[in-house]
Amino acid sequence: MAGDTRPVLSARGLAKSFGAVVAAAEVTIEVPAGEKLCLIGSNGAGKTTFVNMVTGYLTPDAGTIELDGETITGLAPRTIARKGICRSFQIPQLCIELTAEENMLVAIAAAEPRGLSFWADPAAGGRDARARELLDRFGIAAMADRPVSEMPGGMRKLLDIAMALARRPRLLLLDEPTSGVSAEEKFPAMDRVMEAVSGQASTIVFVEHDMDIVRGYADRVIAFYSGRVISDGTPDHVLSDAEVKRYVSGGAA
Amino acid sequence: MSRTVLVLVAAGLMAALLLIGLALPRWLLFLVTLAASHGIVSVGILVIMRGGLVSFGQGLVFAIGGYAAALSFTQLGITDVIVLILIGTAAAALVGAAVGPLLARYTGIFFGMLTLALSMVAYGVLIKSPAVGGSDGFNIPRGTLFGVRLEGAGGDYALYALAILVTGIAATAVALHTRSARGLMTRAIHGNGLRVEYLGTSVQSVMAINFTIAAALGGLGGALTIVALGHIEPTFAFWTQSGEFVFVAILAGSHSVTAVFIASLALELVRSFSNLYFPNTWQMALGLFLLAIILFLPAGIGSLWAGRRKASPSSGGETP
Structure with a gap:
């Protein structure tokens, strides 16, 4: 500051x-x-x-x-x-057929500079650890493997904000x-x-x-x-x- | 399924098919060779389809790969089939890289219609080009592999083996791509393209590269087809040919690349048997076949063994 x-x-x-x-x-x-x-x-x-x-x-x-x-x-x-500048949405903008963790991995991969790691496993290069960390911060780690379509509204809201943070x-x-x-x-x-x-x-x-x-x-x-x-x-x-x-x-x- | 397991399964499958090929009659070897050559084009459609778009114009890249390989044979005297396949793949990939960024600006039906339009322009040009045989096309003699001319039963088997290996390796690469960060991003674009843009990724550039990958696979299929068929004509780019590739992709569903080859083989079998027993109504047989798939397996043949993630939450991804 x-x-x-x-x-x-x-x-x-x-x-x-x-x-x-x-x-x-x-x-x-x-x-x-x-x-x-x-x-x-x-x-x-x-x-x-x-x-x-x-x-x-x-x-x-x-x-x-x-x-x-x-x-x-x-x-x-x-x-x-x-x-x-990153934002979250009033109505969560997620990929509902993907799991919470996959949504996080998408956000994290999007935040990285394009390179060979984009062609590698989504969880590679520490992306999975960062995804878990952010899900954990918002208390939705337990839902990581659930498709978003099965998550309650409040959790979707938190996931939406967590995705906006992937880039710090x-x-x-x-x-x-x-x-x-x-x-x-x-x-x-x-x-x-x-x-x-x-x-x-x-x-x-x-x-x-x-x-x-x-x-x-x-x-x-x-x-x-x-x-x-x-x-x-x-x-x-x-x-x-x-x-x-x-x-x-x-x-x- | 982990990536290592996937590669091992794919290698095992290819080895098994090579062995089975030794026992197959020549007509069936030829049929499977064609099914593999056509199937890989539909695998390309799958790469695009996972991002939520369907190309109705893969005949374009199929024809470009075919003509590039065929002309390299007749005009440049290149006879090695592996080199011809590489030329066809590269030529189609180049065209894909050139038109991909333009096409990727469009979504939905506009994308589909533009791809269709491009392929029909190519068809129109080819049909009016006497230099490449006009509407009759031209024939290509049997090529060589490592200096040996591919003739007789041995040559047929060599082409079969080549088709299995080349399309098998390409399809495995596509299956690995599906499990990559790029593949996940492609699915996310299908799910919510706007959010992907807000996360800092260009939807257009991801889709343009997907289109280029699909074009390369289309060219690969085209080159492999002319090497096996010994003939090429403008119908390679005609809309019914593109439609067949989409048909196979829908039949297979987007869960599995293996299913695409099964669907492609099913199409070739239905076509040849219907041609034999009811030549005037074989399209009807095909229609009934598709209807049955839509009714009983709406997510495609692949849904028989893949893509049942909801039932088993522990599974890590799709099977090949």
């Missing part, structure tokens, strides 16, 4: 619209190394559009995105992933890591994710709807409303903002 003056991620003046719908306007966000930044906002506020622009799925109409000072605007998702990304984006988890299980689930992630990735941007989770885990919060950033600061500051209360958190905060 210390000694790094340049932000890991620097997005400036991002704009994106779909026809008449403005999904992003003048979005400027800098994420310093080691920060856990939470994005909040109601559905359609522009959180996922931001995540999609940063990971290359969408190209912004205007603005620039830099990773460690290098411009990555408009690059393909795979190129951006190679540069160190510079920046990890988690799209609603606790969605689909019941209210009383949200804290244990988030604890598990944060514990598992520690040491693998330190700079994290996550999207979350539960304000208690936001308060508990974020260093900083950014609130979106119709494509714009309406508040940016500490959790206490943002969650007590009148506009945020009206448009995002409702009466809950």
